[in-house]
Amino acid sequence: MLAKLDVSAVCEKVEIAGAGFLNFRLRAAVLAETLAAAARGEHLFFEQAAPPRTVVIDFSSPNVAKPMHVGHIRSTGIGDALQRTLRLLGHRVISDNHIGDWGTQFGKLLLGWKQILDRPALERDAIGELERLYKVINAECDANPAQLEEAKSELVKLQAGDAENIAIWKEMICLSQIQFDTIYSRLGVKFDQALGESFYNPWLGEVVNDLLQRGIARESEGAVGVFSDGSLPPKEDPFLVNRDGEWVADPALVRKSDGGFNYTTTDLATIDYRLKTWSPDEIVYVVDDRQSGHFKKLFATFARWKADDAKKVKLVHVGFGKIMGDDGKPFKTRSGDTVKLGDLLDEAEERAFKIVSEKNAELPEAQRREIARVIGLGAVKYADILPNRQSDYIFSWDKMLALQGNTAPYLQYAYARIKSIFRKAELPAGHQPPAAVNLQAPEELALARHLLNFGLTLEAVADELRPNYLCNYLFELAGKFTSFYENCPVLKAEDAATRQSRLALCDLTARVLCQGLNTLGIQVVEQM
């Protein structure tokens, strides 16, 4: 292999190193020229994908009439990082927020609205009031069958298009939309589409009829479900479950015995719509791992329903684990309630503000507020993306804001230090990047080599749908930069050429840090 290999243009002599290893040494001149080209703005160490793919990403998916809570940050944060990564690499992305705006909960909500709505409370805090309606009526339904019947009949009226119920339902959606807009604008998350469950209503009946006609679904106990077709061994068959040693049917229900539809039905109609509308190569669902069984059934059902279409698209469930409190149980407030996303972000900003004020009391308050906003939000997002997504992680304010170790503030700090160098450098307007980058010190070389890996890392994130790879890359980059920073004076470098070269290295590092963090949905600050 060595005899046939010709990489002399980019590498020094290639050496055999033990059993099955070849050692390649990148030519210093190639490294320097790659950096010089980047300094001239010709690239930033990554390339556009060829050919680009079309990818639908389904994430966040909050419910109408409920507060967005801590359970939504993983789907929202991971999904947003993925859409940003794919876009950066030149793929065509359609991000779609599949909002829970339809379903059985509206029976209870409508009943609550009619029986116990507190208008002034609704105007003060719409989501709080809607939440209260649901909780009260839900409790009453558990205790009182007559009330449950009432709720069901409100739902039937809604589904039948009753004008009054439709109007109330629309108002609830409007009120919820205000909340969603507020949260997403704080998070800086944008969607191309927000086609909620209700959007697919017109097709649900057809979906079920078609499945019945093709013999994929059948009736059972008054409901309609998709059952095993026996094509797989029982262990691998998503439509079978073992109970006490017997393999029994575990169907995907598509119509309830009362005639209502299930979420599998909506999801089937959704896949069909997305294929017809955007012809994607891939549809990615960023949803809690606990729903993996649902997605297995959904994908298997779709493959049986539309075999030709199914061959053209890759359906992927990007699952993730739970967020735990430091007691190892699901993360809750001290009083045992779910943590609301808005409150979580408020607290992150407050904690960051305290720290910024301690470290940098001399900055004006407005600037400290803005720094705290970026740092606090970044800390929460980063802590959420950093762990391998399928494992649960323990939520810790101290850890994410500790600002040492693998955290967003550490990365933002590295960026701020670079910007500080440029403020002190007092470069003339229209400063040109150096003609040559000259790398000598081991810290310079290590930093330069690591910059080259940015593109490979982005591609790994896109291929495996794991944004945590980018977190680890950036953490290493910041680490290599600070080593360089400690050991290699920039402004007081021994000669002008070294100074120019090191300035270029600093600038490229800042650009990659900024681009990388932005790709994770995190901003940077010039000073902190």
Place this chain on the structure above:
RNA sequence: GCGCCCGUAGCUCAGUUGGAUAGAGCAUCUGCCUUCUAAGCAGGUUGUCGCGCGUUCGAUUCGCGCCGGGCGCACCA
């Protein structure tokens, strides 16, 4: 019961698809601020990669079997 996920340093976690001496942060110990932000850096200490068998030149990574934890298993989504 069956399926899925997890088990890596005292703690919290990485480990880019089977590669070389398994890495970070916290904790702990030792140095470094009249010099570009010390929210930092340099270095020391810390491991039966849950256990066993197998496949392989080579296994934390793949297969099988155990042990321990979490989650899911028909009309909620």
